[in-house]
Amino acid sequence: MSDRKPRKDAVRNRQAVLAAADALFVRCKSPEDVTMADIAAAAGVGKGTLFRAFGDRPGLLRALYEARLEPIREAVEAGPPPLGPTTPPQQRVPALLDAVLCFKLDNRGLASALEESGSSSPYQAEHYQRWHGLLQAVLEQIPGLADSDFTAHALLAAIRADLVExxxxxxxxPRERMRTRLAAFTARVLDSTPCGSDQADVYGG
Structure with missing residues (x-):
């Protein structure tokens, strides 16, 4: 049996919901202020439509997050430097972190809502595990760098949505200062400086 394509009205409704949710998260002061009822009203659909299409609020947030993140994911998987797979790992790691930082700065409400919802541990979330796995794989290509698993966690901690917010x-x-400080912090980590040495705090003065 062949897969059935979504009806045109279902596709339109899904696009309307994602657009409405995106606009609401941009304007919100707190991610928790945006409810499923708010999104349904803004999209001009019933709440039942949201739950049928996305399952629940975390499901909607994941769908919206993935849609907005798609250009970065495509660049990471097959794009040119600095994000693409042909980039040397010492250059690719800071480029990846900078891209995600900029994404979170541009999508602060959405990123905060996603990382705060759905699970008691953000480290179990699919999007976190994906970034951790990618970073760990790139870090393993750097000669002499110890413990790529923990290093990937430590680098991702510097761009958590709650810290960015x-x-x-x-x-x-300022945005450019955050980017500059993140790059400097990443460079120190990649230098594999032994524990106990004097390192400036990420984003510090």
């Missing part, structure tokens, strides 16, 4: 929203750290 705090720095950009509460501390008002």
């Amino acid at each position: 705090h720095l950009a929203g509460q501390a008002h750290v």
Whole structure:
């Protein structure tokens, strides 16, 4: 039996829901302020349509996140430097982290909502495991770098959505300063400096 294609109205409804949710998260002060009812009303569909299409709120957030992240994922999988697979690992790691940081800065409400929902541990989330696996695989290509598994966790901790939101929203750290500090922090980590040495805090002064 062949796979059935989604009806045109279902596709339109899905696109309308994603667009409405995206607009609401851009405007919201807190991700929790955006409810399924709000999204349904903004999209002009019933709540039942949302639940049939996405299952639940975390499912909708994941779908929206993946849609917005698609250009970065395509660049990572088959694109040219600096994100693509032909880039040397010492250059690709900071490029990957910078791309995700910029994505989260551009999608602060959505990123915060996704990382705060669905699971008691954000480290079990599919999107986190995907980035961790990718970073670990690239880190393993760097000669002399110890413990790529923990290093990948440590680097991803520097771009957690709650930290990005705090720095950009509460501390008002400029975007380019965050990018510069992240690059410097990543470079120090990749230098494999032994524990106990004097290292500046990520995004520090």
